[in-house]
Amino acid sequence: MALLSRRKEQDDREAFELLVAKHHLQLYRAAYRLTGSGEDAEDLLQEALLEAFADFAKFRPGTRFDRWVLRMMTHTYIDSRRKRRVQAIWSLDSPPEGMDTEYLAADGSGDPQQLIEKHGLAERVQMALDTLSSEHRAVVVLSDIEGMSYEEMAKVLGVPMGTVRSRLHRARERMRQMLSPTLAHPGLRSGRAR
Amino acid sequence: MRVDQDKVCERLRTELQDYLDGRLHGARERRVQEHLEGCPLCRRELEDLSCLVAAMQELPTPRPSADFWPRLQARLAAAPRPSSAWKLRVWLPAAVVAAALVLLALLLPRPQQPVLPPVPLESYVSEHFFVAGNHAMSGRVFLPPGLQQAPRRVDLGDDGP
Numbered sequence: 001m002a003l004l005s006r007r008k009e010q011d012d013r014e015a016f017e018l019l020v021a022k023h024h025l026q027l028y029r030a031a032y033r034l035t036g037s038g039e040d041a042e043d044l045l046q047e048a049l050l051e052a053f054a055d056f057a058k059f060r061p062g063t064r065f066d067r068w069v070l071r072m073m074t075h076t077y078i079d080s081r082r083k084r085r086v087q088a089i090w091s092l093d094s095p096p097e098g099m100d101t102e103y104l105a106a107d108g109s110g111d112p113q114q115l116i117e118k119h120g121l122a123e124r125v126q127m128a129l130d131t132l133s134s135e136h137r138a139v140v141v142l143s144d145i146e147g148m149s150y151e152e153m154a155k156v157l158g159v160p161m162g163t164v165r166s167r168l169h170r171a172r173e174r175m176r177q178m179l180s181p182t183l184a185h186p187g188l189r190s191g192r193a194r
Numbered sequence: 195m196r197v198d199q200d201k202v203c204e205r206l207r208t209e210l211q212d213y214l215d216g217r218l219h220g221a222r223e224r225r226v227q228e229h230l231e232g233c234p235l236c237r238r239e240l241e242d243l244s245c246l247v248a249a250m251q252e253l254p255t256p257r258p259s260a261d262f263w264p265r266l267q268a269r270l271a272a273a274p275r276p277s278s279a280w281k282l283r284v285w286l287p288a289a290v291v292a293a294a295l296v297l298l299a300l301l302l303p304r305p306q307q308p309v310l311p312p313v314p315l316e317s318y319v320s321e322h323f324f325v326a327g328n329h330a331m332s333g334r335v336f337l338p339p340g341l342q343q344a345p346r347r348v349d350l351g352d353d354g355p
Binding site: 012013016017020024025026028029032033038041042045046049050053054121122125126140144145147150165168169172173175176179180182183184 | 208211212215217239241242243245246247249250251253254255256257258259262263265266267269270271273274275
């Protein structure tokens with residue numbers, strides 16, 4: 001009986017680890033975009049995965065593991081931010097030190113991915129993300145980085161769809177205003193608009 | 195004229211992101227499209243939003259540090275077994291409540307049966323005599339042997355045996 005129990009435990013752990021191995025990069029990406037730092041992202045993801053493992057008996061085949069963990073991770077993140085109440089809010093009128101709003105003036109060529117790496121757009125987008133409240137940041141990450149629909153986000157965040165929509169619109173609008181000079185760059189605009 | 199245009203822009207601006215996300219259909223979608231054709235400001239805003247979303251989708255995927263996986267495995271190995279932990283969380287409170295109920299039932303004083311004084315036979319018979327005597331169906335009475343002053347059987351019609 002004890003042997004069977006140990007065997008079951010081992011099977012659970014192996015199944016869980018296989019699922020984590022399959023999805024950990026995507027989950028880490030979301031954690032990184034939420035927290036804005038590698039160390040915090042690892043801590044957040046580990047906490048979410050331990051919580052998921054404790055609830056693994058409730059996980060049913062057919063459920064998307066990544067969505068299941070993302071839900072726990074988002075709630076853990078929002079709760080921890082609420083507790084800490086530490087938000088580095090920048091004023092839209094005065095960009096933070098070291099943020100050059102004219103940095104993309106010269107080079108008009110290249111695909112967006114190259115521009116991101118060349119000009120550090122990734123950092124700027126992350127900085128703009130970091131200015132948002134945890135609730136607004138979560139909805140942007142889930143929508144525009146993880147590709148969730150409004151319906152999925154409403155389920156994951158446990159809020160009505162109208163709330164998801166208004167948070168997403170407000171967050172994007174704020175980021176648009178912050179990154180406006182960057183977004184005006186011709187290299188980023190080619191063939192982008194709908 | 196510009197004021198009117200600004201009002202239209204303001205109203206449609208709330209729908210620009212819905213349009214970008216493909217959530218507008220039919221007349222609402224056409225209305226936004228028609229406005230965009232004639233309004234460079236809103237077109238610019240839509241392009242900005244579109245570029246922002248594209249930039250976020252194309253952000254590089256970072257990788258966790260080398261010790262992330264071993265650290266996670268060690269923590270998972272030390273964590274309680276998922277199924278038993280879940281069952282324990284579900285069953286333990288139920289078991290505690292059940293035990294408390296049993297204990298309560300054992301400790302509570304049992305209600306005593308009221309002890310009634312014996313009823314004399316005569317009073318019982320006379321009481322039933324008056325009830326039966328008032329029977330609406332027959333108007334006749336039944337008395338046990340020894341108290342016979344009336345017929346022994348009562349015709350109760352359909353209610354009878």
